[in-house]
Amino acid sequence: MKNIEFKVASSSCCTPQVPSNTKEAVKEEHASYNSNLPVAIIGAGPIGLAAAAHLVERGQKFILFEAGSSIGQNILQWGHVRLFSPWQYNIDKAAERLLRKHGWQPPVLTELPFGQEIVHQYLRPLAKVPELEPYILLNSRVVSISKKNTDKMKSAKREAAPFVLYVETNNSTERFEARAVIDASGTWGQSNPLHADGIWTREERDLKEHIYYGIPDLSAEQKQKYTGKRIAVVGGGHSAINTLLDLAKLKETDPSTEIIWVMRKKSVEEAYGGEENDQLEARGALGSHIHQLIDAGQVQVVTPFMIEKVSQNDGRIHIQGTANGESKAIQEIDEIIVNTGSRPDFSFLSEIRLSIDPATESVEALAPLIDPNVHSCGTVRPHGEKELRHVDKNFYLVGMKSYGRAPTFLMATGYEQVRSIAAYLDGDLEAASKVELELPETGVCGISSAPNANDCCMPVSSAKTSCN
Template identity: 65%
Template sequence: MNNIEFKVVSNDCCTPSTTCGSESATQDGQLLEMKNDISELPVAIIGAGPVGLAAAAELAIRKQSFIVFESGSRVGHNIREWGHVRLFSPWQYNMDKAAQSLLHEQGWVSPSPDELPLGKDIVDKYLEPLAAHPSMNPNIMYNSKILAVSRKDTDKMKSANREKQPFVLYVETEGKTTRYEARAVIDASGTWGHSNPLVASGIWTEEERSVEEQIYYGIPELNSEHQTRYKGKRIAVVGSGHSALNTLLDLVQLKEADPSTELYWIMRKRKVEEAYGGEGNDQLEARGELGSRIHQLVSTGQIHVVTPFKIEQLIKDGHQIQIMGTMNGEESKISHIDEIIVNTGSRPDFSFLEEIRLSIDPATESTLMLAPLIDPNVHSCGTVRPHGQKELQHQEKDFYIVGMKSYGRAPTFLMATGYEQVRSIAAFLAGDLEGAANVELDLPETGVCSINNASASSGESCCSVPATQSTSCCN
């Protein structure tokens, strides 16, 4: 399993374990003859986060060759940026079964299934040990950014013999671009770093970009640097999902230290009560408690709620910002804002997939067959039925988008859902059609989302957290 035949087709070398050449490569000191049979090529996995590494683990236990490309210097690069945030789903929903099987081989001790981990715990206690496993470590390439994916010598327009051609991935590592061939591609790159704008129409404007130094997208860690940035300021938090709730809780602590800090919570929901979720009815206790705590803070006046407010424009006013929009159909504005924190979800990046024949839903930007199953106008995290390889197919054979990115803009993703996605795909690629078709998933009821929640379509449902990949079960 460690001596994988990577079909490297450029002249530049960029992996420590591979010497590149047009006909052969060496790995672990052994000369590997390149083969022309596409079935003998590895599966390429984009992203070494929880779902990407789960895909690798699922392939590893089935003795299927793979290579993982990670743009960061270590596994879980994106999670490290919100490592200070505690998830409200316990460990039992955050680990892949195949990954656990590999880890137990190395004497790994599993965290308590009922414990609530921080983001950094997911990396330190789970992803790092998994990446170090002998069947995984040699096959993960770090600092490797995917520039483009295509079919070998076949652009998007060409159909003849298309499925018989291997995929070719253009990968930038340490300033060099190398081409790798693969028999299948699993895109687990997520949506991190591609935040939605705060304007209600979903459009990025020059006005928003012009004040970006006063805007933070995500949940800031209120360390000494950020305390200085926000302490004693008038702050607007935009969004109504769990990312926004977590942000507000942290800012309230800052307000307690400096009462001159003012907090404005801007959302599009008809009533603030819709953002509290199930509270005591949520099967995930920590998630329900989050809504209850925010409810209390709003009731005691520590947070000023502005809803339903639809942002249309930002205007720079000296060192401050005016937020212009409409409220109940009438023009309105919020003045003298010093800082804005945006928790409005994320969207997928398809820029490096321009030569792949994707099947994408025009509304959710999710995989086409998945869209009716996850539409936030209809579904919550807990009402999405199990799905796998069949629902994740694209027009491009053996190409899959998994994890948060497979949901597009829909904020109803659960980490456990991603694990079942890649288990089904790995089974299919290994020739186990029955295993691929047999998809099962045990999810907690959210106690949060209403199927009639019209605001869900704006990315403000029960699970808007995963859209920023910041916290909760919905990663």
């Protein structure tokens, strides 16, 4: 490994100057040094890029690894989804200051953006600013993290050892060292199974051609996949409602399309939310719309229903489970759409000493603050670096991943998390401890609550995301 020279400007912003070397040189020249090591960020989504912006604003060095081939690649998979939180809650303050410095004009802050607009109008322009772009490495998947020459069992001088990240890029594995790690990789692509027990089975995996996890784009080629079919939508949150509303539009063009809503709630009324009493109009309209469709008989509801087995026979899917303690089956299904939440991927963190709650799989100190059995988005109090610490000092899980399986994450909360962490890594303990969050009374969720998360903090189809 070779050294990367990070120069700190003497400007009022104290931002790193852009080096003359190319990104390839940045990768090849990164090397073994301690006091001058950068902070490694994993994931070029809204929280990861916000972390970079806050570090830059404080004159701190960083290097950001993105597994995808472009900024916002995961978000574009649900780019057809509109959030029901307006732009003002989806833009990080440090990121906005950095963008404005280079002439960026923000969108109308009261408008509700689509996922693709978040990418094209905000994230990609942010990643292109000269203070960030040279240090963002695309097609770079972090496959393991450890402490230099120190496996998980070793404690002697562990805290002083830098982190070592093994990164697959250009068909090879390269090593990068860092003084701190901020994992903002989210939970996208780590969907929960449809089984009520939370277990993946071979039978479910074998049906991958007929099971979609998330909110499908029914305006594209997937439209033909569902037209005139008998479809089961599994899940009781906003993502499921969005899917149902889109399918209902499809049913208008082909009445033979059958829609079955399968969920675990005691009654369908629990899914309607505040409707006209919701402080976020778009979110309230979501509950009112699905209420009307069900009353009109356009959607068949099966609840409470606990799925225990799926199988295929004569080309049709059969779902077995229990309803109020009695065995029940939903038969002859053509396609299943699953919106049962997501879970974090810890597979590449096996050599890091983590502090993870065994139930929520969130950062341990966060668990009592975010437990969905107790809290909604609006009742989760602000938190920062102190609550996000792990046994290995200067390692952090942030954003949706910090919440584990809990669906109560807010994008604005993630921005505050990385602001506090950046302050701490800069030695500004006072700023790190002053954790504040400005939200409407009901709370507002953001895009990091990906469309396959469950219950409350979900993007919605024509007006997406927010909870409570």
